[in-house]
Structure formats: C-alpha cells, structure tokens
Amino acid sequence: MKVLVAVKRVVDYNVKIRVKADGSGVELANVKMSMNPFDEIGVEEAVRLKEAGKATEVVAISVGPAQAQETIRTALAMGADRGILVKSDDYVEPLGIAKILKGVIEAEKPDLVILGKQAIDDDCNQTGQMLSALLGWAQATFASKLEINGSEATVTREIDGGLQTIKVKMPLIMTTDLRLNQPRYASLPNIMKAKKKPLEEKSPADYGADVAPRLKVVNTAEPPKRLAGVKVKTVPELVSKLKEAGVI
C-alpha cells in the first residue's frame, strides 16, 4: 500500500502573528515557519503504517514556495521515503490545492491519502473534502483512529457530540484530528538521512491544475481588542460582580 501525505508550510503555532498596517495581509517576513500541526499527525500516521508493515512507501507533498522544501525534509526526517514539491510562489486556495493533489494522485496512484483537518493559517478545513470529491473517493474526516482491512477501512471520527465510527471503501482520503496520534520528533541521524532522500520539484502546470483564485481578499484587519477587566480578591466579590453584570 502506498500512502501520500500532504504537508503545508505555515506560521508556527507558537507565533503571535501581526497584521500589516495597510490591511494587505499578515506579516510573514522573518516569522518562524513550521509544518502544519495536523500534517505532522498525518506524517506520523503514515510512518506508523509503514513501520507496521502495512504501507510500502510514504510520499510527502507540499505546494508552496522553495522554502516548503524544509517542510518536506521534516516529513522525510520523520520517516517518509520521498517528497514532491509543487512549487508556487503565489498563495493557492484550497480548491486549487485539491486540483493539484488530484493530479499528483493520478500520477502516483496511492491507496491512502492523508491530509490535516485544518491548516492553522487559513483555518479553512476543506482541502481534503474537496480532493475526495474531485477523485470520487470516500472521505473520512477528523480521524482519531484508523484501521485498514484490505479494500475497506474503519475510521473513528471526532464529531460535535463525541465519536463516530464509519466504514469506508479504499482508496481513501483521510483528514487527521488531534487525538489520532502523538507525532514523533525527528532524531538528528534521521534529519541527516533525510537530506539524501529524493525530493522532486514540479509545478501546478505539470498537473494541468487550474489554480486561479476564486476569492478576492478585500482587506485583512486586526480583530477588535478585548480589554482586560478587573481582578477580584474573593469568590463572594466575584459572585456579586456577576450579579451586577446580570449574567447569573
């Protein structure tokens, strides 16, 4: 079984981003970038499948600028076998990403494709679902457990009321949720080894993907600031404040 994992380069989750004063977007210069945390979970799951003898090859794919190579190298250091960078200096929307990934999948013919449920920059939560639609495959989103049995998989999903288990046909598009696994840190020897693993470079045009944006960003602004209130000294004082405020 061949597994493909999508890995997006995003602003590190620990960074408090700044909005540009002219409303044109978010300041990305000199900001620490990392692999989208949900994609780390995706790589971990794929590598575990390989370690369990279920996957034969794990391929990591990123769409982004030249620096997205680093994100792919991280995936290779975690245990992926090779990488594909689909180079684009322009931001590509989820629909465009899905079209590119569809092209990659038609060329690579994997049995399982793992994406994150959500990129923590655009917070869209849609690429995996779109990719699945374009391929006409089954989808299992927000996964917290995966079991593959031949031509079928059983997936437990995190839903609003708790957990749901579904059975899906393979090949499958799966998106990861937080409790699927705990991703490993790459060891230094593996980081060194990753430098020698193959990393191919492609372009959206190689897959004939139409990546023209459909959304026009009119403006990007700071959210309204919430002001800190007061400190109360005791619980009775807290309760009387809440009564005054009319919320209890």
Add this chain to the structure above:
Amino acid sequence: MAVLLIAEHDNAHLKDATHKALTAAAQLGGDVHVLVAGNNADAAAAQAAKLQGVAKVLHVDAPQYERPLAEPMAALIVALAGPYDHIVAPATTNGKNYTPRAAALLDVMQISDISEVKSPDTFVRLIYAGNAVQTVQSTDKKKVITVRTAAFQATGEGGSAAIEKTAAPADPGLSSYQSENLSKSDRPELTSAKIIISGGRGMQNGENFHMLDKVADKLGAAVGASRAAVDAGFVPNDYQVGQTGKVVAPDLYIAVGISGAIQHLAGMKDSKVIVAINKDEEAPIFQVADYGLVADLFQAVPELEAELGKLGK
C-alpha cells in the same frame, strides 16, 4: 435569487445551529429554502417550516441520510443546487464534512466559517486562530458558505412554510455508518449554552471535573475544556473549545485552570463576560478576562458552588 440552507438535525429535532445559520442565510437576500435530509425526519422538517422567514422546506427522506455521511449528502446538495445562488450550512462537524465536498463538485471555492455577511458576495472570516479578520469577495457564480454559528443570533419561530417532499439521488455507496459513542448529558449543548464553565490542565484529572459539573448544575451551564484537558483524557473530545474545537460565545464563560493559549482564546473570546480562575497571575487568560480571580481552583470552585447556593441556585 434563492438560498439553500442545509439543516442540522437528528431527525427528531432541528438543532440550534440551523436557527443561527438561518440568520446569516436571510442576510444574503432572496428566498431561503431549508433542506432537511434525514430518515423519518418529519418532525425536524415540521420544525424547520415554522422558522421565521423560511420560504420552503425541502424534505428528503432516505436511509442514507439517517446520519449525514459526506458522500450521499454532497451528491444530494449538488443534485438540488441548480436554482440556488447561495448554498449555506452551519460550520458544525457535519457541515464541515459535506459542504466542501459539494463545493468542489460544483467547482466552487467554499467560504468557510463566516462571521459576518457584508453583501451577497462579500463575507468576513477569521484566520490565524482569530488573530486576523479577513474580508473576502467571492467571484464564483454560486457561493458555498459555512457559518460560524457563535457569530449569529438564532432566528425564532413564526413562519409556516410549505414542506415539499423531494426524491433522493442514489447513494454513492462509498461509506457506511457503524456506531457512535456520544457524550450523554442533561446539560445544554456547548454551542447553545448561555453559560459555560471550562476546565483545563489545572483540573489534574477527570474526577475533579465533577467540581465544575456541580457549579454548572447550579447555573444551568454547559461544561467545556481546553485541548490539554481533552488530550490528557480528563473529558471527551467534544468538550474542546478553541480554534480547532468548538467556537462559543455565551453570556458568561468561566475558565478554570486554563492558561489562555491563542488556540483556546480563538474559541471563546467573543463571550460577553469572561471569568478566569487561575493560580498564576501572569496567565494570559487574564488579558481577556472581565473578572480575574488569582486563586487555587481547588479552593475557589467549591467556594463558588457554595456562594451560588446562598443565592438559592
């Protein structure tokens, strides 16, 4: 101009998320039709017909909609999409599952989790865990939208729309439902509760969450949690409030033993009144709290319960 709103329901009951998404849908201009796809969902369809401002309810009843799996739901939405300029769903885990699938089949870029309607083609949404506010204009012919329910008031009753039974397209047969393990509670749902009390890593274990349950019962509140509390197994996944959990905006949010990471704030900082109980006075949660109490939660929470008791709660 017409809007198709996909209802969230469990066949017997229409969920509050529908009422809130309807408020956004009504701002788009044009007749709003509500799709109730379910199995034996007459009750939910009847409730949808009573909502204010609904022009028509499309009721599709078939076994594959008993629980909304992505592939049959997306196929259905696409089959019905023809006459509509807007397709709208609440950004629940169901809506997030099938709506993007339908959007891609229609070759449309979905506008996810909108918090404001500026005009029929221009919307506001939050990015980077709510640290930036983006206004986007869609150039697609059809607009496919999911709605951040916490950002909209619920539409009330007062309508009497016609219910039109509609045929179901074939089930793509790619997936099937096996089982569910749902949290059972007599308390309100997190996303519709007026008061929420949430616990974090500071709670130390699941047993200690009963302290929060007791306060919640006195206030008619829901109980939530931080990711750390869920990851540690104190409480189930559906308690998680935040960027990648539930987004809530109750009248009162009480954060107990939660530090206030940006990912948590993203899910609760639009609450009307925020209370933080934390023993670390430097905890970032105090930067958004209206009332901060620097205290050990193991003393403060039982005291809070007792104090509420004195008020006859």
